[in-house]
Amino acid sequence: MTKKSAKFREEFLAQLKETxxxxxxxxxxxxxxxxxxxxxxxxxxDMRKNAVLERFTEPDRSIKFRVAWEDDDGQIQVNRGxxxxxxQTIGPYKGxxxxxxxxxxSVFKFLGFEQTLKNSLTRLPMGGAKGGADFSPKGKSRxxxxxxxxxFMQELYRHIGTDIDIPAGDIGVGARExxxxxxxxxxxxxxxxxxxxxKGCDFGGSAGRTEATGYGCIxxxxxxxxxxxxxxADKRIAISGAGNVALHAASKAxxxxxxxxxxxxxxxxLHIKDGLDHEMLDKIEEWKTTKRESLADFKTGxxxxxxxxxxxxSLECDIALPxxxxxxxxxxxxxxxxxxxxxxxxxxxxxxxxADAQQVLRDADIPHAPGKASNAGGVAVSGLEQSQNAxxxxxxxxxxxxxxxxxxxxxxxxxxxxxxxxxxxDYRDGANLTGFRRVADAMNAFWHx
Numbered sequence: 001m002t003k004k005s006a007k008f009r010e011e012f013l014a015q016l017k018e019t020x021x022x023x024x025x026x027x028x029x030x031x032x033x034x035x036x037x038x039x040x041x042x043x044x045x046d047m048r049k050n051a052v053l054e055r056f057t058e059p060d061r062s063i064k065f066r067v068a069w070e071d072d073d074g075q076i077q078v079n080r081g082x083x084x085x086x087x088q089t090i091g092p093y094k095g096x097x098x099x100x101x102x103x104x105x106s107v108f109k110f111l112g113f114e115q116t117l118k119n120s121l122t123r124l125p126m127g128g129a130k131g132g133a134d135f136s137p138k139g140k141s142r143x144x145x146x147x148x149x150x151x152f153m154q155e156l157y158r159h160i161g162t163d164i165d166i167p168a169g170d171i172g173v174g175a176r177e178x179x180x181x182x183x184x185x186x187x188x189x190x191x192x193x194x195x196x197x198x199k200g201c202d203f204g205g206s207a208g209r210t211e212a213t214g215y216g217c218i219x220x221x222x223x224x225x226x227x228x229x230x231x232x233a234d235k236r237i238a239i240s241g242a243g244n245v246a247l248h249a250a251s252k253a254x255x256x257x258x259x260x261x262x263x264x265x266x267x268x269x270l271h272i273k274d275g276l277d278h279e280m281l282d283k284i285e286e287w288k289t290t291k292r293e294s295l296a297d298f299k300t301g302x303x304x305x306x307x308x309x310x311x312x313x314s315l316e317c318d319i320a321l322p323x324x325x326x327x328x329x330x331x332x333x334x335x336x337x338x339x340x341x342x343x344x345x346x347x348x349x350x351x352x353x354x355a356d357a358q359q360v361l362r363d364a365d366i367p368h369a370p371g372k373a374s375n376a377g378g379v380a381v382s383g384l385e386q387s388q389n390a391x392x393x394x395x396x397x398x399x400x401x402x403x404x405x406x407x408x409x410x411x412x413x414x415x416x417x418x419x420x421x422x423x424x425x426d427y428r429d430g431a432n433l434t435g436f437r438r439v440a441d442a443m444n445a446f447w448h449x
Contacts, residue, residue: 005038016057023106025326028355029113030057032370036432041440050448052440059086059112062105063159067133069151071144081152083131083159083167086112089442091125092163094379096170098132099177108132110326114350115379117435118372121411124383129165131156137172149180157185162193162390168382169198171325174244174289175210179203194389197382201394206385208400209378214248214348215401216377216408217321218256221346223412224367227425228343233257235343236275238317240264241324242288242295245348245375249323250281262312264324267296269307271315280304316340323348334360347371358428365424373411373431380407 001009013031020026041053063083071077082105085093095115098108108130116128133152137145160167169178178198185195192204199205208215222232235258239246242263250260259275263284272280280301287298296306313320313333320342322329326349334357337345344367347353351371353361361368384403388395415430418437 001035001039005042008042009034009038012053020106020109023109025106025110025351026113028327029110029351032351032355032358032428033113033117033432033436036429037436040433040437044440044444047440047444050444052443055443055448056087056116056436056440057113059084059109060088061085062109063131064105065155067135067148067152067155069144069148071147072141079133079135079148081131081133081155082108083156083165084108084112084129085159085165086128086130087116087439088127089439089446090120091127092161093129093165094119094126094168094382095129095131096168097173097177097181098130098170099135099137099172100132101134101136103132103134107326111350114372116439117432118376119379119383120435120438121373121414121431122376122380122383122407123410124380124407126379126383126386129167130170131167132170132173135172137177142176145177146180149177150184153181153184153188156181157188160185160195162195162386166194166382166386167196168379171243174198175200194386197385199385204385204389206381206388206400207395207397208404209381209385210244211248211251212381212400212404213245213375213378214250214323215252216380216404217245217249217323217346217348217374218252219377219405219408220369220374220412221319221321221344222256223409224344224346224369224427227412227416228367230343234259235318236261236316237319237321238262238312238315239321239323239348240269240312240328240352241322241349242270242284243323245378246321246323247281247285247288249321249348250276251278254278254281258319261317262315263295264312265295267294267308269310269312269315270295270298270300271305271307271312273303273305313337318343320345321348322352324352325349326351327354329353329357331356331360333357337361338364338366342366344368346374348375350375362426365422367424367427369415369427370431372435373415373427376411377404377408380404 111130119126346369414434419426419430
């Protein structure tokens, strides 16, 4: 980055922080993208005149609402709901719903901003959005989750539609929650439309949607390895998380003969020295999805050890796949990975590396794929679900997987093509520049709309 670009970035971020105070996740996401696109943007005289970057970093609208619901004791509980519709330049708003106590407007703005770039990378006609509530489904009965989802949809339905905004699932919002939300939308509107994705296959959902983000991450990783003249077989892969993305990434990696040595949750890390097999993975998946309990209480077998309050990044591995949540891999963790001579890092979550951690990897010339590229498989198949709903068709799993592989291959090729000339492929800059340019070109064509 030139001195002129660095000064522009510093001044732009200062203004962004002044107008969006106390939103560190959003500031971080915008700052990362500015590192990649500023040199190019400063040469675009027409775009600067039309304030494309200023418009790009300001959501179209942020909707905040009350969600009141009744628990099983008859007590009324109150939560907050959000929908940040960030950018619809290249298609209707598209992005997941997250139910977690830690969410706030900053988190949803960062996720909506990232989603805009991620959706652009798929080349499908989808804008970016994100939403959810500060509600945790953990420990709640099915009836409590149902009453909450219905109350949430009671407001959300006013702001969504097949040509407006198509939400999907995310952390805390799986098939159960999507089904209840979709059912209540039908009741409120008396319209069957593909307004939500991630639905059950019997009522408009796509085959392969549940697996798509995890599988897509591994497909992207395989292209990274191929670019480095390597293959995934026998590689030791440390995975964080034990949710949908982590479990399906692990499943596909095992299928391709890799050695998955870890999964994790908030209580610590499950270390499987000789690598997971499908039998153990199935047991862990049942434990996490049915019982929804901690890995600390999972009955381990021979060669399996639970590391309380530890992350997977101190384990010796060839590849790191952070698949849990934002900023989970910090500077000290990145240094451990460098010391262990990790080959590459491929993100399965949204922005799981802190800015300092990213810099450690860059300084060590370790390839690092950002989530907007490597975990785009989920939203890609959501886009395919929209197409199936619009055509009233249902594709089989093989066809969906074929399309998913093609999309991940194209995203990887675009990242390589737009990577700056460095010792290694700069996947971060390649992804940011590709995604930004597509949206920016359209915004510029719209003039100042």
